[in-house]
Amino acid sequence: MRFVDQSPYWIPQDFAHENHRLTRISETRELPPLNIDFPFSESLRSLLSGRQLLLDEVTTLYPLDVIHQHHLAGFITYEPSILSSNSKPRCLRCHQQDPTLFFSHPCARCKEECTYCRKCINMGKASSCTPIVLWCGPEAPLSLPTEPILSWEGTLSKPQHEASMNLVAAIKNKTSLLIWAVCGAGKTEMLFSGIEYALSKRLRVCIATPRTDVVLELVPRLKQAFSSSTVAGLYGGSEDRFGSAMITISTTHQLYRYRHAFDVMIVDEVDAFPYSMDESLQKAVEHSRKKDATLIYLSATPNKSIQAAAKRGELPMVAISARYHAHPLPEPVPKWIGNWKKSIDRKRIPIPLQKWIIHRLTNQIPILVFVPNIPYMERLEKLLSTSTTAKIAAVHAEDPGRKERVQQMRDNQLALLLTTTILERGVTFKGVEVAVLGAEEEIFTESALVQIAGRAGRNKDFPKGNVTFFHHGYTKAILEAQAHIRQMNLDAKKKGWLLTAKKGT
Amino acid sequence: MYHNVLDQNRSLYMYNEALKELIKRLKYQRDWKIASCFADEMNKMIREFPAYDLIVPIPLGNRRLHERGFNQTEALLYEANLPFTSLLARKDGEKQSKKSKKERIHTENPFSLVGKEELPGKKILLIDDLYTTGTTLRHAAYTLKNAEAKAVNSMTIGR
Numbered sequence: 001m002r003f004v005d006q007s008p009y010w011i012p013q014d015f016a017h018e019n020h021r022l023t024r025i026s027e028t029r030e031l032p033p034l035n036i037d038f039p040f041s042e043s044l045r046s047l048l049s050g051r052q053l054l055l056d057e058v059t060t061l062y063p064l065d066v067i068h069q070h071h072l073a074g075f076i077t078y079e080p081s082i083l084s085s086n087s088k089p090r091c092l093r094c095h096q097q098d099p100t101l102f103f104s105h106p107c108a109r110c111k112e113e114c115t116y117c118r119k120c121i122n123m124g125k126a127s128s129c130t131p132i133v134l135w136c137g138p139e140a141p142l143s144l145p146t147e148p149i150l151s152w153e154g155t156l157s158k159p160q161h162e163a164s165m166n167l168v169a170a171i172k173n174k175t176s177l178l179i180w181a182v183c184g185a186g187k188t189e190m191l192f193s194g195i196e197y198a199l200s201k202r203l204r205v206c207i208a209t210p211r212t213d214v215v216l217e218l219v220p221r222l223k224q225a226f227s228s229s230t231v232a233g234l235y236g237g238s239e240d241r242f243g244s245a246m247i248t249i250s251t252t253h254q255l256y257r258y259r260h261a262f263d264v265m266i267v268d269e270v271d272a273f274p275y276s277m278d279e280s281l282q283k284a285v286e287h288s289r290k291k292d293a294t295l296i297y298l299s300a301t302p303n304k305s306i307q308a309a310a311k312r313g314e315l316p317m318v319a320i321s322a323r324y325h326a327h328p329l330p331e332p333v334p335k336w337i338g339n340w341k342k343s344i345d346r347k348r349i350p351i352p353l354q355k356w357i358i359h360r361l362t363n364q365i366p367i368l369v370f371v372p373n374i375p376y377m378e379r380l381e382k383l384l385s386t387s388t389t390a391k392i393a394a395v396h397a398e399d400p401g402r403k404e405r406v407q408q409m410r411d412n413q414l415a416l417l418l419t420t421t422i423l424e425r426g427v428t429f430k431g432v433e434v435a436v437l438g439a440e441e442e443i444f445t446e447s448a449l450v451q452i453a454g455r456a457g458r459n460k461d462f463p464k465g466n467v468t469f470f471h472h473g474y475t476k477a478i479l480e481a482q483a484h485i486r487q488m489n490l491d492a493k494k495k496g497w498l499l500t501a502k503k504g505t
Numbered sequence: 506m507y508h509n510v511l512d513q514n515r516s517l518y519m520y521n522e523a524l525k526e527l528i529k530r531l532k533y534q535r536d537w538k539i540a541s542c543f544a545d546e547m548n549k550m551i552r553e554f555p556a557y558d559l560i561v562p563i564p565l566g567n568r569r570l571h572e573r574g575f576n577q578t579e580a581l582l583y584e585a586n587l588p589f590t591s592l593l594a595r596k597d598g599e600k601q602s603k604k605s606k607k608e609r610i611h612t613e614n615p616f617s618l619v620g621k622e623e624l625p626g627k628k629i630l631l632i633d634d635l636y637t638t639g640t641t642l643r644h645a646a647y648t649l650k651n652a653e654a655k656a657v658n659s660m661t662i663g664r
Contacts, residue, residue, distance in 0.1 A: 108573070
């Protein structure tokens with residue numbers, strides 16, 4: 001859209017006189033003066049507070065003249081979504097400036113060459129003539145949930161309690177914190193006291209995760225624990241995209257729509273793809289939280305740079321080295337398998353793997369096998385299904401039947417599930433034992449291997465679960481993953497968090 | 506009335522899931538760059554076409570054009586470096602993709618002639634993104650033939 005520039009106001013072309021010069025909003029202006037007596041729209045405020053929506057998104061919900069009246073009263077301001085300085089474009093919504101991710105074309109709206117961002121186009125087109133709408137009137141006060149704020153009545157394990165105390169202190173003092181918690185530590189419950197405290201102080205809480213399945217898993221659990229609070233789940237295609245809630249659980253992508261919104265920002269699985277690889281998602285986390293917000297990192301496998309920040313003392317850290325059920329993490333067993341690719345190419349299941357699988361099939365232990373890529377996974381699936389009558393399936397990221405197959409595995413309808421690294425996180429199969437085929441492959445990084453090993457022994461009735469890394473040569477990642485898990489078990493033992501340690505005394 | 510007004514149509518691709526996804530990105534996400542994917546194939550096919558004098562893109566109605574910010578058919582031609590002449594105007598109607606097949610076939614002709622180009626005796630190549638029932642192209646061809654165009658062929662990306 002084009003506007004008439006009547007500084008500090010922008011008059012939309014629909015309301016301009018014919019002889020006025022039309023222009024695009026190309027710079028951020030100082031705020032228009034606020035008319036305190038203006039009868040502003042409460043619903044528009046709750047839509048826009050803490051957000052950065054494109055004008056196109058707002059006009060699907062409100063008529064342009066309502067938006068314009070709020071602008072004239074100083075409650076709404078505009079800024080460009082694409083900033084072009086020295087012909088180098090930058091997207092102010094997703095914060096990227098890679099020239100290959102912009103494109104320009106003659107535009108029927110602004111009658112000029114119009115540049116747009118291809119990176120965040122899935123969330124609506126940010127372009128030279130599409131401004132961002134910002135609320136600059138008084139903020140909506142966050143309401144207080146009714147008591148009891150936290151309706152969860154479970155008990156925390158000792159390590160969970162320690163994490164929980166640290167979290168409450170970090171929120172009180174507005175400091176950052178890394179919670180380094182092993183797989184199966186019970187991360188969600190550790191957050192409850194901290195969130196309860198934040199809500200009691202009318203602070204807005206966000207849990208951000210790179211993965212949609214984590215959002216889907218967390219929303220019902222938090223709704224149940226905080227039954228008098230509003231909880232919104234945001235992911236691509238979710239319903240309550242524009243809702244305003246006390247607790248927001250969002251994929252990192254959806255944070256592109258927020259600005260200075262959250263007092264407490266909890267980033268779950270900071271090391272997971274794509275967040276770890278995508279600088280603009282990291283910036284989205286930065287921009288969506290308030291400047292003085294508490295920033296909490298939560299991970300079983302924080303990456304090297306976060307670990308280093310913790311070591312230097314820049315980022316306070318609490319290590320939760322024991323699982324909720326207080327049994328040690330299963331330590332992976334490395335096993336030489338030779339040239340497994342050649343075996344599979346010759347239509348033979350590598351013998352060590354075959355033995356390992358047969359043993360478990362005969363003892364009716366559910367099996368999860370990680371394979372480094374889809375072609376080998378499919379070949380192995382064929383070989384296995386011709387050599388056993390047990391029910392076997394395979395899943396990968398693009399697989400449309402992925403959800404069903406994972407559910408079948410949960411329901412014990414499958415004896416063996418082959419998977420790519422897609423299932424390295426977030427899944428729990430009771431009593432499962434885990435094999436990694438080709439653990440030396442590059443895709444199996446230290447954190448991937450630690451997460452994979454973390455699939456085993458999660459249930460207190462089956463805390464031991466074997467984990468075997470079948471490899472054709474050791475890698476640094478294999479050794480580091482082993483050391484990592486061993487270190488966590490030692491730490492837990494030292495802190496007296498393990499059951500076996502108690503028995504010994 | 507619209508029978509035989511279109512001499513022939515050729516399409517680059519059968520309409521399938523992959524093409525559907527690309528066209529969706531181009532038209533509804535408004536990602537102009539997608540149009541460049543088809544540039545080479547369009548040029549190849551157009552070289553094998555019977556001779557023509559003018560390329561005419563199927564236009565959008567004004568409201569739709571403003572919504573989308575560009576006409577996807579012009580974007581396709583623009584990226585393929587194919588010069589074109591905008592001879593047609595179109596009344597805004599219900600979105601084609603929201604109509605049933607029957608509704609599409611029995612709608613009134615939304616096209617009218619703009620442009621001062623002398624049509625009589627000219628051979629026209631119409632361009633559109635998709636050929637579904639052919640009604641849009643036949644309506645456009647009818648309008649052109651009514652103004653004494655000699656031949657009207659068409660090319661679309663998908664069918």
